[in-house]
Amino acid sequence: MNKPSGASTDNTTSKVTRKVSVAVIGAGTAGQNSFRQARKIYDDSIIINEGFWTTTCITVGCMPSKLLIAAADRAHDANHSTAFGIHTTTQIDGKQVMQRVRDERSHFASYIKKQVDSWPDDKKIAGHAHINEQGLIEVNDELIDASQIIVATGSSPSIPDGWADKLGDTMLTSDTVFELTDLPTSLAVVGAGAIGLELAQAFTRLGVAVTLFNQDKRVGGLEDEDINNKAIDCLSRELTMHLGSKIQDVGTQATENDKGSSAFIKYKDSAGELQQWQGEYVLVATGRRNNIKQLGIENLGVELDDKNRPKNLDKKTGQIGDLNVYIVGDANAHIPLLHVASDEGYSAGSMVCKNTDDAYIRPPAIPFSIVFCSPQIVNVGKLLPEIQQDPDLEYVIGSVSFDNQGRSRVMGVNCGLLNIYGCKKTDRVLGASMVGPDAEYIGHILATAITNDLSVKDMLDTPFYHPTILEGLRTALRDVQHKMEIPYQFHDTQENNY
Incomplete structure (x- = not known):
């Protein structure tokens, strides 16, 4: 692999304050995972970070939003229980709601902070990093020559001009x-x-x-x-x-x-x-938007497209072409989700270690997203337009409505629809899209099936307990199989789950 473009030469060596094997820029989910992996082999690895040393998820993303949603769901259930014969009045204390969000956020963040505090002080640098024309990292009063660089600078809210x-x-x-x-x-x-x-x-x-x-x-x-x-x-x-x-x-x-x-x-x-x-x-x-525009990443030989996304990106490891440069997590704007950032961080950290027995590369995550509104929204695997644009794919769509699904109606959450995209040639699930109750769990089952290359028949051979919302998944899978015209014991896709 090539050294970062413009790395130190004889006339700049005297200015370098330290030389390291690996420098990680950014201490979010991807950066922290990269750093932990790299340190297994290279004790001189460093991590540079500007701002909070926790993660986007804990500080401004997944966790505080779910804390707010948890309070909102309690209020909603209390205020909408008349149909069950439960008549209540609620009083919402906004200050207490927001205080709990911050208190619990601090609780989650404490575990990350404890881990960061355990790292040697001389291996972590708080400050703004910039890569100069020689490919050296400028941060505070230091000039660092890194043999390998992992960029994990995350993202920031995109705000319209003005x-x-x-x-x-x-x-x-x-x-x-x-x-x-x-x-x-x-x-x-x-x-x-x-x-x-x-x-x-x-x-x-x-x-x-x-x-x-x-x-x-x-x-x-x-x-x-x-x-x-x-x-x-x-x-x-x-x-x-x-x-x-x-x-x-x-x-x-x-x-x-x-x-x-x-x-x-x-x-x-x-x-x-x-x-x-x-x-x-x-x-x-x-x-x-990813936070790499002002980093000076072009001085390492990295090219960006018109949306600041790195070209020549290996989506499995985050490596840019054959450079000793890796861009992972939200910084590469590939799939800006925590579990993807986590996997990319592990993989990049493993690559710089030459993938020894002490470090490993995680398999790339399949596309999988959840919106935690109510009803929940899930996309997993290939999206429908992507499937439709492939002339070689012969596909069917198996569906189920949750409007009259047994357990959904019992719970009063009966509004939703699931579409599963099946491949007729392979009897495999290509992807799925859903809005409805328990979508997060149905999405996980489908993601596991796609990851492990399970057939539709394999999935239908597993038990579905009655009465559960997950029985709706079975109904959609039966619809897929029926439309594939593959013989199976059941063909009634409109069966009652009660």
Whole structure:
């Protein structure tokens, strides 16, 4: 493998403060895993980090959002139990809700901090790293020559140009929303991806007046139109959504009592009519961008595309071509999910160790995403448009509705649809898309089946306990098998699960 482009030469060696075998830049999930692996072989490995030394997941992502959702679900169940003959009144203490989010977040973060604290002080550097034209890492007062570099600098919220200045203190992102000390009275959420959907629904269930905007008539990143339409149907029963809306301007204006300012959004609705929203905060959830633009990564010979994604990326290890450079986790913008970042970090850390017996490369994760709204949204394996664009794939779609599925109806969560994409040639599951109850568990079963190359028959030969929501998966698998015209004991895809 080649040394990083522009690495130290004789006329720069005298300026170098230290030479190391491996330098990891970024201490999130991918970076920490890379560093742990690299240290197994190279004791001189270092890790450089700017900002918090925990992870995006714990600090501003998965965990605080799920803590908020947990509170919201408790409130929702209490407020919507009349159909079960349970009549209650609830009082939501917004300050206590947000305090628990932060307290529990600190609890989770303490385990990461304990691990970081166990690393030698001279192996971790707090500061902003920049790679200069000689391929050396500049950080604080140091100039570091690293034989191998792993970039794991994560991502940050993507904010439309000018919005931060126009909205000022009324603008929130997923990086700042959990610092609220109390629940707002009103909130606009811009973006109906995973972050936007989860937070919009959670705040709605906690009594906040929420309006969700999205420029496309699409939610949760769904690309299967049937699943997308069903998701909109289910979610719009409690969420105020303006899908297909085009935001024209944002800003602030004085409140009626002149005690501060409120935010506004001017937009064209799906019919093209100019409208205006006004409220306390605007939560911008328009995606995240990788943090490598200002790193100087091009000085290592790395080329980026027009979206700052590295070219020549080995998606299994994060290696860039034949360079001794690895870009992993959210930094490579491949699949920005924690379990993928974790696997890529392990793999990159193993590669720099030459994959000795003390380090190993994890297999690449199949595409698998979950949106923890209610009902949940899951995509696993190949997406439908990807399958449809492959002329060599002969596929069928097996489906099940959860609107009248036995256990789902018992629980009062009977709104949903699952589509499974099966390959007629191989009798294997290519992928699936779902909105519905227990989607996170059904998604895991399908991901395990795809990873372990199980056939549809193999899956149907396993037990499905009655009465469970998971019986819906069996119904969809039977539909796949029936459409493949493969003989099997059962062919009734509309069986009752009660």
